[in-house]
Amino acid sequence: MLRLGFVGTGTLVSAVIDGLQATHGDRCTILVSPRSQETSQALAARYANVTRAPSSAAVVEGSDVVFLGMRPNQLDEATAGLPFRPDQTVVSFLAGVPHARVSETVRPAGHVVRVNPLPPIRLRKGPVVIYPANPIVEDLFGGLGDLIVASKESDLAAIAHGSAMMSSHYALQNAIIDWLVSREMAPDTATHYVRSMFSGLAAVGLDAFAKGEAVDPAHHETKGGLNERGRRYLTEIGWFDEVGRALDVIEAHVLTARPKS
Numbered sequence: 445m446l447r448l449g450f451v452g453t454g455t456l457v458s459a460v461i462d463g464l465q466a467t468h469g470d471r472c473t474i475l476v477s478p479r480s481q482e483t484s485q486a487l488a489a490r491y492a493n494v495t496r497a498p499s500s501a502a503v504v505e506g507s508d509v510v511f512l513g514m515r516p517n518q519l520d521e522a523t524a525g526l527p528f529r530p531d532q533t534v535v536s537f538l539a540g541v542p543h544a545r546v547s548e549t550v551r552p553a554g555h556v557v558r559v560n561p562l563p564p565i566r567l568r569k570g571p572v573v574i575y576p577a578n579p580i581v582e583d584l585f586g587g588l589g590d591l592i593v594a595s596k597e598s599d600l601a602a603i604a605h606g607s608a609m610m611s612s613h614y615a616l617q618n619a620i621i622d623w624l625v626s627r628e629m630a631p632d633t634a635t636h637y638v639r640s641m642f643s644g645l646a647a648v649g650l651d652a653f654a655k656g657e658a659v660d661p662a663h664h665e666t667k668g669g670l671n672e673r674g675r676r677y678l679t680e681i682g683w684f685d686e687v688g689r690a691l692d693v694i695e696a697h698v699l700t701a702r703p704k705s
């Protein structure tokens with residue numbers, strides 16, 4: 445049995461543990477740190493192989509692979525004095541925190557790997573980016589979505605910024621739902637329709653990628669039709685250029701843990 449331990453038991457860690465149950469539930473035991481109380485208690489109640497440890501130190505003591513699931517600016521406080529060992533692999537979920545920074549913080553842990561999972565991992569969907577390559581970590585995340593092993597660390601930084609459009613994606617869906625409801629559509633129908641439409645579009649996009657095909661927006665609209673009219677309007681007002689500018693803003697919003705003085 446592989447012993448997995450999670451320090452920080454928030455939104456992302458909860459989704460990762462849900463996903464792991466389906467692929468590794470019978471091959472691993474899981475220790476979670478006691479914060480967040482409600483989430484860690486719920487995970488321990490839901491899964492027989494999950495135990496809520498009395499402290500983060502107990503998580504590190506009892507694990508072969510330790511996952512860091514706190515926010516970047518919580519790294520130092522959450523790991524201070526934890527008994528990492530040379531035989532351990534440490535997986536950092538912290539977006540924007542360099543490999544070297546994590547390695548220094550969890551010394552003398554032998555292997556440090558950065559992983560960028562996203563909440564759909566709960567359903568074993570979406571991308572999981574890993575850097576550097578590591579067989580144990582690749583095995584753990586292999587069945588949990590589209591595994592991407594980055595060849596250089598800078599890809600992870602760019603990817604974290606790209607993934608920061610997730611909440612805006614749902615804001616876009618909700619804006620469409622609200623508009624449909626304003627046209628007297630029942631909220632349930634509007635919600636089902638919009639969520640299903642985006643799900644179908646996502647599947648088509650991934651299928652095209654698998655076949656090595658590009659997705660040209662012009663091929664997904666009727667000539668002179670409704671999609672074309674909407675896209676022309678958004679192009680004219682610079683809406684798509686604003687997406688690039690939003691990514692610049694995200695990139696400038698540095699969440700990286702402060703260097704030790």
Ligand SMILES: NC(=O)C1=CN([C@@H]2O[C@H](COP(=O)(O)OP(=O)(O)OC[C@H]3O[C@@H](n4cnc5c(N)ncnc54)[C@H](OP(=O)(O)O)[C@@H]3O)[C@@H](O)[C@H]2O)C=CC1
Pocket residue numbers: 451452453454455456457477479480481500513514515516518521522523537538539540560561562563
């Ligand atoms: N959410 C996402 O979609 C993604 C998140 N990430 C990264 O994952 C990490 C977690 O994000 P997210 O789950 O959203 O954040 P959350 O705020 O939900 O989770 C943070 C967790 O860390 C715990 N924590 C904070 N301080 C300590 C401490 N001193 N000791 C022990 N535990 C502590 C919190 O406990 P408490 O609630 O008690 O404060 C909480 O359980 C971040 O670094 C983020 O960059 C990466 C990719 C996607």
Ligand SMILES: O=C(O)[C@@H]1CCC=N1
Pocket residue numbers: 539604605607608
């Ligand atoms: O919103 C965030 O900060 C995290 C990191 C990347 C995706 N979610």
